Amino acid sequence: MACSMFNGTDKLALISGFTPNGLGLIGSDFHGKMQFPIIGFDNKQIPKLDLVSNARNFKAKTLIPRCSLAESRPASQPRFIQHKKEAFWFYRFLSIVYDHVINPGHWTEEMRDEALEPADLSDRNMIVVDVGGGTGFTTMGIVKHVDAKNVTILDQSPHQLAKAKEKEPLKECKIIEGDAEDLPFPTDYADRYVSAGSIEYWPDPQRGIKEAYRVLKLGGKACLIGPVHPTFWLSRFFADIWMLFPKEEEYIEWFQKAGFKDVQLKRIGPKWYRGVRRHGLIMGCSVTGVKPASGDSPLQLGPKAEDVSKPVNPFMFLLRFVVGSIAAAYFVLVPIYMWLKDKVVPKGRPI
Numbered sequence: 001m002a003c004s005m006f007n008g009t010d011k012l013a014l015i016s017g018f019t020p021n022g023l024g025l026i027g028s029d030f031h032g033k034m035q036f037p038i039i040g041f042d043n044k045q046i047p048k049l050d051l052v053s054n055a056r057n058f059k060a061k062t063l064i065p066r067c068s069l070a071e072s073r074p075a076s077q078p079r080f081i082q083h084k085k086e087a088f089w090f091y092r093f094l095s096i097v098y099d100h101v102i103n104p105g106h107w108t109e110e111m112r113d114e115a116l117e118p119a120d121l122s123d124r125n126m127i128v129v130d131v132g133g134g135t136g137f138t139t140m141g142i143v144k145h146v147d148a149k150n151v152t153i154l155d156q157s158p159h160q161l162a163k164a165k166e167k168e169p170l171k172e173c174k175i176i177e178g179d180a181e182d183l184p185f186p187t188d189y190a191d192r193y194v195s196a197g198s199i200e201y202w203p204d205p206q207r208g209i210k211e212a213y214r215v216l217k218l219g220g221k222a223c224l225i226g227p228v229h230p231t232f233w234l235s236r237f238f239a240d241i242w243m244l245f246p247k248e249e250e251y252i253e254w255f256q257k258a259g260f261k262d263v264q265l266k267r268i269g270p271k272w273y274r275g276v277r278r279h280g281l282i283m284g285c286s287v288t289g290v291k292p293a294s295g296d297s298p299l300q301l302g303p304k305a306e307d308v309s310k311p312v313n314p315f316m317f318l319l320r321f322v323v324g325s326i327a328a329a330y331f332v333l334v335p336i337y338m339w340l341k342d343k344v345v346p347k348g349r350p351i
């Protein structure tokens with residue numbers, strides 16, 4: 001199980017705060033506090049937050065990790081669907097209803113357009129890759145600004161991609177199967193890297209973000225949209241059984257370690273949540289960073305966390321899959337609960 005790789009010896013030293021010039025270098029120390037700009041729902045920058053991370057201050061000696069979750073992310077969380085094989089089967093079934101069931105509750109067109117705004121899709125001729133593009137819901141937002149022929153949708157699920165192929169505005173996009181942690185694009189290839197709602201299934205998110213850095217051109221921008229970790233105990237329980245819900249500071253840390261500059265995080269969420277984040281969000285933030293130099297990322301990583309060619313015990317696989325899927329079902333109910341609350345509680349009052 002890939003989670004077993006997330007042990008103490010694999011962790012990177014963390015960076016001590018966000019500075020516009022600061023790279024997250026292997027071997028630096030982390031002193032507990034992390035500062036970074038957060039853009040709120042109203043597009044205004046929230047005054048610099050001091051997010052106290054639980055990361056311990058540890059001495060960095062030999063730190064070339066296989067996978068790289070922060071110290072604040074306990075290795076013990078099961079996260080049954082945070083693996084490529086499970087994600088493959090999960091989307092084998094979910095793809096049938098994805099556009100009709102998942103998007104209306106968690107990922108509306110309005111949220112998508114809000115989340116893509118920091119990607120700065122300012123030129124129709126830009127080369128864009130949409131990684132974990134699935135049924136093409138986010139790509140539909142991208143092709144409003146960029147010519148479809150310049151956009152590549154990549155996903156590991158042929159079932160999700162089959163849905164994207166049916167969409168008329170995406171007819172000219174290149175659609176390919178592939179792995180977010182090992183992208184089939186040359187170094188310095190794209191002007192924009194977009195990935196929405198996919199990081200939560202990557203066994204090694206840092207590796208995927210390092211790949212984002214590699215495939216971008218000098219000055220290119222990555223825009224990664226993903227979940228945020230719940231603070232309410234029941235939601236946190238189910239989230240941690242299902243998949244990876246990173247904390248905001250973890251996104252920033254992964255971007256900085258990959259070598260990105262001008263890293264920013266914009267909070268997003270369905271409007272009927274009225275800004276509530278305690279239940280976590282499947283699409284909770286849009287993180288952007290700019291590639292400051294051509295070539296590969298300065299970060300070095302060891303071999304991939306998950307070997308998909310390795311045989312698995314079918315009984316254990318099924319058990320993990322079923323438990324993970326049950327946990328996922330909780331997050332179908334949460335947006336309905338929040339929607340009802342929004343209807344019942346008078347406007348202007350907290351929910």
Ligand SMILES: C[S@@+](CC[C@H](N)C(=O)[O-])C[C@H]1O[C@@H](n2cnc3c(N)ncnc32)[C@H](O)[C@@H]1O
Nearest residue numbers: 132133134137138156157160179180197198201
């Ligand atoms: C929640 S869907 C998001 C789809 C789309 N981006 C959207 O906005 O609707 C997550 C997608 O990530 C894909 N995925 C998961 N792990 C992946 C990996 N390692 N490489 C490529 N795609 C992956 C899944 O197959 C799925 O289509």
